[in-house]
Amino acid sequence: MEPSNRKRESRERWLGLALISPTMVLFLTLVAYPLAASIGFSLFSINTLTLQGRFVGFDNYTRLFGQAAFWTSFQNTLIWTVSAVSLQLLCGIGFALLLHRSFPGRSLARGLVLFPYLLPTAVAILVWQWMFNDLYGIINYGLLSAGLVSKPIAWLSHMPDAMVSIVLVGTWKLFPFVVIAVLARLQTIPEQLYEAARLDGAGVWARFWDITLPQLRGVLVIVVLLRSIWDFKEFDLIYLMTGGGPAIGTQTLPLMVYKEAFPLLNLGRGAAVAVAMLVFMLAFFLLYFRTYGKEEEER
Amino acid sequence: MATVTLDHLRKDFPDGTVAVEDFSLLIEDGEFLTLLGPSGCGKTTTLRMIAGLETPTGGAIRFGDRRVDDLAPGQRNIAMVFQSYALYPHMTVRQNLEYPLKKHGVPREERRRRADELALMLQIGPLLDRRPKQLSGGQQQRVALGRALIRDPEVFLLDEPLSNLDATLRAQLRAELIQLHQRIGKTMVYVTHDQFEAMTMSTRIAVLHQGRLQQVGTPDEVYRRPANRFVASFVGTPAMNFLTGEIAGEGDRIAIAGVTTPVSLPPERAAALRELSPARDVIVGLRPEDILVGTGEASATIKLVEPLGHEALVYLDIGGQSVISRASSEMSLRAKESTAIDFRAARLHLFDPASGRRLDC
Numbered sequence: 001m002e003p004s005n006r007k008r009e010s011r012e013r014w015l016g017l018a019l020i021s022p023t024m025v026l027f028l029t030l031v032a033y034p035l036a037a038s039i040g041f042s043l044f045s046i047n048t049l050t051l052q053g054r055f056v057g058f059d060n061y062t063r064l065f066g067q068a069a070f071w072t073s074f075q076n077t078l079i080w081t082v083s084a085v086s087l088q089l090l091c092g093i094g095f096a097l098l099l100h101r102s103f104p105g106r107s108l109a110r111g112l113v114l115f116p117y118l119l120p121t122a123v124a125i126l127v128w129q130w131m132f133n134d135l136y137g138i139i140n141y142g143l144l145s146a147g148l149v150s151k152p153i154a155w156l157s158h159m160p161d162a163m164v165s166i167v168l169v170g171t172w173k174l175f176p177f178v179v180i181a182v183l184a185r186l187q188t189i190p191e192q193l194y195e196a197a198r199l200d201g202a203g204v205w206a207r208f209w210d211i212t213l214p215q216l217r218g219v220l221v222i223v224v225l226l227r228s229i230w231d232f233k234e235f236d237l238i239y240l241m242t243g244g245g246p247a248i249g250t251q252t253l254p255l256m257v258y259k260e261a262f263p264l265l266n267l268g269r270g271a272a273v274a275v276a277m278l279v280f281m282l283a284f285f286l287l288y289f290r291t292y293g294k295e296e297e298e299r
Numbered sequence: 300m301a302t303v304t305l306d307h308l309r310k311d312f313p314d315g316t317v318a319v320e321d322f323s324l325l326i327e328d329g330e331f332l333t334l335l336g337p338s339g340c341g342k343t344t345t346l347r348m349i350a351g352l353e354t355p356t357g358g359a360i361r362f363g364d365r366r367v368d369d370l371a372p373g374q375r376n377i378a379m380v381f382q383s384y385a386l387y388p389h390m391t392v393r394q395n396l397e398y399p400l401k402k403h404g405v406p407r408e409e410r411r412r413r414a415d416e417l418a419l420m421l422q423i424g425p426l427l428d429r430r431p432k433q434l435s436g437g438q439q440q441r442v443a444l445g446r447a448l449i450r451d452p453e454v455f456l457l458d459e460p461l462s463n464l465d466a467t468l469r470a471q472l473r474a475e476l477i478q479l480h481q482r483i484g485k486t487m488v489y490v491t492h493d494q495f496e497a498m499t500m501s502t503r504i505a506v507l508h509q510g511r512l513q514q515v516g517t518p519d520e521v522y523r524r525p526a527n528r529f530v531a532s533f534v535g536t537p538a539m540n541f542l543t544g545e546i547a548g549e550g551d552r553i554a555i556a557g558v559t560t561p562v563s564l565p566p567e568r569a570a571a572l573r574e575l576s577p578a579r580d581v582i583v584g585l586r587p588e589d590i591l592v593g594t595g596e597a598s599a600t601i602k603l604v605e606p607l608g609h610e611a612l613v614y615l616d617i618g619g620q621s622v623i624s625r626a627s628s629e630m631s632l633r634a635k636e637s638t639a640i641d642f643r644a645a646r647l648h649l650f651d652p653a654s655g656r657r658l659d660c
Contacts (some may be wrong), residue, residue, distance in 0.1 A: 192383055195352050195381070197398075198371065199350060199373060199378065200373065201399060214389040
């Protein structure tokens, strides 16, 4: 190789490193360090206020896995995530299909559907708590007036109603994300595919199953992935709605992290729950990517 | 019987555009009819109305004696090939081919057998397990044709199926389509803006302009006896030359502006013009091959010579009017020189300057 070429290559290598260094610094301080610190904390028994503690090895984990509350929280997390994501998909696809059709006032409707997603969680939950209130909430009022129930339902202090309530509110709050993603994809499906299908004799349902759904597949894989990650670690909505109650009826793993680390002042145990969450999520997503990644490759 | 009758067909779009107006046409059984015209002339809208993808705002469509306006596209027993092919991207070639049969409840074994047969005929056998995006444009086009053929429909509708292909492939598929039509003998309605495709493939051509039918005829009729100035200018490359002139003598001669000696018409043409008053203004249409360079009494100035190998296009100035002529590439013609020219009087076309209609019908 010519010396000038070698010189240029070395200069380009340094330039490349210089260009990625800001990203690397950000990644190390904002992602790698907190992750390593959490894993580190989980091996200690640390008081959250004083940050004083001692190394306990895997004690936090053995204690955790022997605790019924941990497994209940895990189960609650799964129930919440699976139900909320499924309902969001159902409503999201439904609304997207509706908003994809042309009708007067469509632009306004498209804007309005985003409203729950844009509303701050604290505000939304305040309103929903009023609506779910067993004494003066509009939901009980409506059900009583319609004669569907004979006495008010204690929505947020009774199981399984409390779980049903947070799943419903979670769906309402978060489904617009699915609408946006699906609607964007729907607009790129060539109209001629539907026309060809009509000529081939496909009815409305056949066109949905044979054209729309397969075309939405790619975006749905991503939407399910993102919504599962986000809902698995959802904190504020559940915390504000029920605080994990009644008892630990709606306590999910993120609420348990908070409870251990703050009210109970044991940062180590809180960190151990967080690390366990991370492992569950990693296992789920490895499986997910293996299933869909392979199929996508085949396409 | 798969004649297709368009009876005073009309299509208005909600924005007020009249896409097709008072279009009547009988397409014979087994005919290869081309709807030809520039973009926006209404040819694709007409095809889509035949397919059932657009609802006519007036008139009727019949297949044989059966009125089909109210039938869904899937019930009309037609097949359509789209410009973009519209193959289902998530399905394999085999699934694409079998899809129309599946939707019509044909059993799996039968579907497989027919897909295999078609794949053999269209030479796409090795591609059956691939997906459309793994195919070249030509291969996709064959699959699209296969999907149209598999149901053995009464009428085939083809919407500019060759326009996304390169020139070589287009020529090849053009020939294949002609052979296919000869083999299956079904009614085909073909939409194109490419007059070359229309001329080479069609049994008859229907020329459309601004939503109205201008002329229907065999390619030869449309080329040799264009019904009006639009058809004359749209069909043929380079386009027909138009010169101003007037009828002279006893109606047997045409005086072309800038040409000293009037052109004498052959007796049979003159007879057709006799009823037209003398000294009447006309537009004279002359195909490039009907202006002969290097011979005759008239003269013109050469503006430009474009050699094409087997021939040359010569841009001429005849008394201030620009025309294009074809000449043998062996003639030594140079720009800015003067040359003798002659006109093939028997092939001269006359149009009314106001309406653009052909005068000697």
